Amino acid sequence: MNPFDDLSALVTAALGQLQAQGVLPEGQDLARVQVEPPRDAAHGDAATNAALILAKAAGAKPMDIAAALAVALEGAPEVDAAVAAAPGFVNLSMRRSFWLRRVPDILAAGALYGRSDQGGGQKVNVEFCSANPTGPLHVGHARGAVFGDALSSLLQHVGYEVTREYYINDGGAQIDTLARTIHHRYREALGMDVGPLPAGYYPLAELVPVAEAIARRDGDRWVMAPEEEWLEAFGQEAVQAMMRRIKGDLAALGIHHDVFSSERRLRSGGEVDAALARLDEQGLIYEGVLPAPKGKPIEDWEPTPQLLFRATAYGDDIDRPLKRSNGAWTYFAADLAYHFDKYERGFNAMIDVLGADHGGYVKRMQAGVRALSKEEARLDVMLCQLVKLMDGGQPLKMSKRAGRIVTLKDVVDEVGKDVFRFIMLTRKNDAALEFDLVKVKEQSKDNPVFYVQYAHARISSVFRNAAGEGIETGPPALMAADLDRLSDPLELALIRQAAGFPRIVTQAAEAREPHRIAFFLHELAGQFHALWTTGKERQELRFIVAEDAGLTAARLAMLAAVQTVLAAGLKLIGVEPVEEMH
RNA sequence: GCGCCCGUAGCUCAGUAGGAUAGAGCGUCGGAUUCCUAAUCCGAAGGCCACAGGUUCGAAUCCUGUCGGGCGCACCA
Known part of the structure; x- marks a missing residue:
């Protein structure tokens, strides 16, 4: 192929x-x-x-x-x-024949063009967009979401068995705050004078109906009840409400995870103990005192003995704490359990897509996976640089307190999922991405996604015109076309470019760089547009040649192949091919 | 202070696991539409690939150092 x-x-x-x-x-x-x-x-x-x-x-x-x-x-x-x-x-x-026979190859493969078995059916777990359930997704989250989803599609295309996974961080102190916010809203819903929302609580609109529902259902029974009686239940209701919102936001981007894993369930299900026991048996856990951190001085720092994971045995810079001073497991301990869980579910290849602000976390987690799997499993971490949000050339600082959060939904509603996804993939994941709200909205016509979609639509247009003239355009006619009629260098260059798709797919998957698909499509579209315009100047290069049915058939086959590759590539990055522009 | 990432045209960015004369879009300038959709095309101008060494047949790419920017640096997630 x-x-x-x-x-x-x-x-x-x-x-x-x-x-x-x-x-x-x-x-x-x-x-x-x-x-x-x-x-x-x-x-x-x-x-x-x-x-x-x-x-x-x-x-x-x-x-x-x-x-x-x-x-x-x-x-x-x-x-x-x-x-x-x-x-x-x-x-x-x-010889020409070498390239010409790619056309029927492409037509026969259709959307599966570029598929290979280089992954050999290996199971890969791709965890991405594990945003905390304490708010709607914003533009920064969405980059990791689009990247992770496109990478997953890419790996599937080259023969991996991919599971898209979301880790719900529903086990920490932030969930307690969420629960207290609900309790506040709940008393408010009962008509009590509760005053303004205390500092640190979440001013999320989504939480109000949750509290109101509780008020309707349970009346005032929680108003005076001690916190222990409602904290967990309120927290879980809040998490469920937020996850509904997040899943909706992701669905608007065309993203659907296969598995949602709950941190809370790991903590309460004894899986942390199981994972740590596995480390303990290898002598990788000990009680020790860490040196004072080097960076900013910490006021209340004091040397205290802690339960530590010997991450230095696997290349980390220091050993990492597993238990907090209040006795609770650290986030890292729970995450170890989570990755051990993935391993036990049969994943020897794991990919975590994280924001660049988690860069300092990578070494310890990789150390953990190596230790927990006894070197059988491997974790790769793809860091997505943060999105620099701009507003007409001016940096836009997001602030929860000022209410200036640009949610993913707002942007997607405004520009559409195709534009959004394509823009997110026009940069390498480890390079910062500038996202200007004004430019994206106002200059959407200059967006590369339209350039690619336009090429696809133009080909559809040719086929509509051909059919209108009574020309046979079905697959049998195209497969039967005498491709030897294609001889112009521009035509051959176009076929060569289209036939380069499998190679790009393979390389993009190996390098784990889905953005290469977006750039390839832009180039392919460019070659097509060039040929189209040349046909305006040189009549003999027009696709539909009234007096020559054989040549027309050959050119239609070529166009069908190009359109097939455009559609296959767009599908990989989750962008819709369109039949016409409007 | 330490670790990771980045530095390529005026701007935003690619650069195909080290390949031949470094590319695209936007912007600027000049052209193309009786004719399959001009949301397009053609041309021009624009570069010390941050800087200095090194590795080799060959370096924007790999190594070391310097400068500049981003992120992170117990018991948060």
Whole structure:
């Protein structure tokens, strides 16, 4: 399916010939040999560095090997030309047929184009967007959400069995505050004069109906009741309400998690003890005193003995506390239990998508996973840099107190999920992303997502016109088209680009960089638009040629292939292809 | 002070696991629409890839150091 796999096979075969001829020694390591598209199209369809890699071990000059390799490749099927180039590349040009037969490949594969089994069905757990249930999602959360979702799709496409997972942080002190906020609203709902919301409580509109419902259901029975009697129940009602909101926000982005795990259930279910026992048996837990932290001085710091995890045994900088001075497990202890739980559910590959402000957390968690799984499982952490929210070129500071929270829902309602998702993927995850509310709204026509969707829509338009002229446009007609009629360099370049999709998918998945899909689609759309406009200047390049049904069929097949790749790529990043713009 | 991330065109950013003459969008300037959607296309200008060393056939990419920016640095999540 991937043309460059075919080309790699050609090069490997040619190298085998050279070995048989004694030009190259046997048993060379070919791992570093690459066959990739050259940056400069004038160098042909592909270039290999084989001669440069193998020269030293062979004790020969790179150019000599390259020359021999070029001769061997000249004899390979579908090779039009193979030439050695300084300092030792071999440039390959393929016959037209090599590229033309990608068109039926693409048409046959449809939305599955680019799929591979490189993952071998391995189970991967992708945890992303585990925002605290203490408020609606904001724009910063959404970056990790879009990234995690697109990465999951990408990994599925290359043959991993992916589980999208959300960790609900419903076990900490913040939930108690949430519960007290409910209690305050509850007394308010009963008509009591409760005064303004105390400092530190959550001024969330979502909590009011929750409190009102309790008031209707239970009357005043909790008003004077001691906190222990209602704290947990109120907290859980609040969490459920917030999670409904969060799930709704995510659904508006087209994101659906497979599994929601509760921190509270881990804590109460004895799983923390189980995980720590596992560490204890390896001698990785001890009672100790940590040195004073280096950074800002902490006023009430005093050296106290704590239960510690020996994270330094696995590369962390210091050992990490498991228990707080009040006796409760730390967040880290619960998270250890959570990741142990993932391991026990069969995940040896875990990916956590976190905000960059959690960067300091990575080493200890990776240490924990290695220890808990006894080196069987591996945790990768993808950090998403924070979103710099701008408002017409001015930085926008978000402040819960001032009520200036830009919620995800507000933005998505305004610009739509497709624009939002695409923008989130037009930056590498570890680079800061500038998100200007004004620009995104006002200049949405300049947004790259429209550029790509427009290409898709234009192709749909061609098919509508073709059908209107009575031209057969169904799959059988397209598959039967004589593609040899396609000969213009612009057409072949377009097919080459479309056929590059499987390679991009593979690389994006390996590098875990879904943004590469977005950039690829932009390029493909650009080549298509260029060809379209050329048809305005050169009549003979128009897609529908009234007097030549064979040529028209070939061009329609080509367009169908391009549209298929556009749709497949957009699907991977969760953006809708459209039939027409409006 | 320590750790992680970033530094590429005026601006926002790519740069295909080290490849050949570093790219795109926006902005600026100049062109293209009887004709499949101009939400498009073509061209021009614009660069000491932060800086200095190193590794090698080859470095924006890897290593070391410096400068600049972001994030983090017991018992929060």
